[in-house]
Amino acid sequence: MPYKGKLGELAKKVEASRASRVGVEFPRMTMDERNDVLRNFHPDYNEDGFRELKVGVNKGSRLTNEMADIFESWSLLRDVDFDLTAKPDYDVDVLIIGGGGAGASAALEAHAAGTKVMIATKLRFGDANTMMAQGGIQAADKENDTPAIHYLDVVGGGRFENIPELARALVMDAPLVIKWLEEMGTMFDKKEDGTMITIHGGGTSRKRMHAARDYTGAEIMRTLRDEVLNKGIEVVEFTAAVELILDQHGRAAGAVLQNLETEQYMFARAKTVIIATGGSGRLHYRGFPTSNHYGATADGLVIGYRAGAKAIYADSIQYHPTGGAYPPQLLGLLVTEKTRGLGATPLNINAEQFVYHLETRDVASAAIIRECEERGLGVPLPTGITAVWLDSPIIDLIHGEGTVERQLPAMLRQFQRFGVDIRKEPMLIYPTLHYQNGGLLIDENGLSTVEHLYVAGEAAGGIHGTNRLMGNSLLDIIVFGRRAGRHAAAASQDLSLPEGLNMGHLDVFHQELEATGAADHRVGPMLLPHYTHR
């Protein structure tokens, strides 16, 4: 028994009431109730965490303090003499920055279009949040579902702030993406006759969540990566982009790269550039733990912003309601939403349900924070924080013994490693930083507000409004990765080699920093989080 003393007694309460809770539906919140709990308890609405940006194209708009800190920072190249008239270290049509699901998808499409492509990625190819996405990928490919029904879920979940054309592209491409992945040999959960097995996610009105057990993102990433390698596309690992390079007309034309191991600077010349660098959970907004990959430090946003790309909803952060809270080694780790999708319910200290188990992520997170902070009904942990239960053993009661083992092998293994058998014992959870809802503004082709600069994946903004639904991120990275790859390739084919390579935008940005005193001594992008001697 991993839960000892007082905690053990509380876990027994959960066990005692379990059978009586099977089949009992907790009511969903009304729109008013949802708005109320969000306004009062969601961290996005707590103004202490935000400040007004002093520099750049979004000057005057609100941003989290942590992201504002790196947006308002000096270039790493501020005191570096860099000769852009020298022969480029890499010379390509399409430069893709970031080797996650969006970057890999973009690379495959740009390569298929016949252009010379390269991926520069900060860590290993495939080291990305994509790899960690567990629960699934949405697509309206059942008879009782249509892209229009999916659209309504997307914009309702997104608080009606999504850019309509982007949400449209997302849902209309979704079945095409599933087909693309199926033909690439992605191992989706299927019935004997080939029918995809799909379930609900938070905020879905149809069962359209496709999964590959609870390794969905990993399965997609390793398939895409394998295919990129099969095609012989050049992938340069442990190489971060530290600045964008523009041409004489102010259009994207490459990037300055840094070999993270030798710290040597190089540069790539490219006709078009795709930023696919992912999110920013490792900025640890408001001190929250995060479910994000080690590399999620918003680098692409920082260098894109300096080059003049406009950001949208960059102040909107998704807190995943079910982050691991205990044992301490699991703090912040994502407990897949599929756990709730299969029927696991959040419970307070009295083993009572306090929120419908499939509310959207923002609402569920706010409800958990309310239960712990306002109502004082959280479960106090030996580590000094409070949490709520997520009753995972109820899954086997609902769907039959063996369901957890079959459907949630990763979760089972992860908790087992630290002494919790989630088939028998409930999990302890608290919201964790999960996703950057906004990012750099794109159009439906993935083009940013800077010419020849594309953005795809979590780094892009506008698709999900201010709250993304489960299963729409794995979808988004592939939809917009492919679109960006195709359009960047097509644009490249009409372009001659860029001329007059420069980083004049840095001089302008630095002058602004100088004038406002906004940057203090900070430099960026962050590239790696610092956890030494904490």
Next chain:
Amino acid sequence: MSDDIKMVDIYVMGKRYTVPETLTIMDGMEYAGYQLKRGCGCRAGFCGACATVYRMAGDYELKVGLACQTKVEDGMYLAQIPFFPGRKATFDLEEIKPSVAHFAQLYPEVYRCLGCSSCTKVCPQDIDVMQYIAYIQRGDFEKAADLSFDCLMCGLCVSRCPANIVHYNAALTARRLYSRYVAKPDAYLAERTRAIEEGKLDAEIDELVRSEVDKLKELYANRDIE
């Protein structure tokens, strides 16, 4: 760090550091002052970047684990294996079939397995690696795909194999072959993608795209839920 947390000694590549016992190996290395570049990825047991070999003081047995998924212990001697130069065969999925003949061209070493079970013993995911290699050998790609599915491609199996098999790449190829050719395609999915490509679903969605927010809110609040 509060006083009631016990400290333990770990030896990173032979060098001793004293760290809190509640930490994972990865956290322990960072606590000790390492700024990780290699050997650190998702920090959640999905990416296989942090394969680690360790031995307890006084013991001879080598153990393995993912640094992000294994707690430090007193007297742990450890080294990471962040990269292993395993070979990947390249192929065109449309040109190959799930057959022993095709597989033997891509990964002939698979058929030289000595049956020593070193791969299975070393797997941090507790996968019966040798068994899925056996399934591949006899062309049972369905079983190989199923059994190898939880593989993180950390490479520890390859590091111990006397026959130089690159298990994780062979398994990935087997899963792709199974998913492409053995598992049936979803029939309705094909129908749906055709309808989208032919523009048959445009009118319905375009009406929503053009709708005012108030109208969308009303539709959303009243949508029926499966």
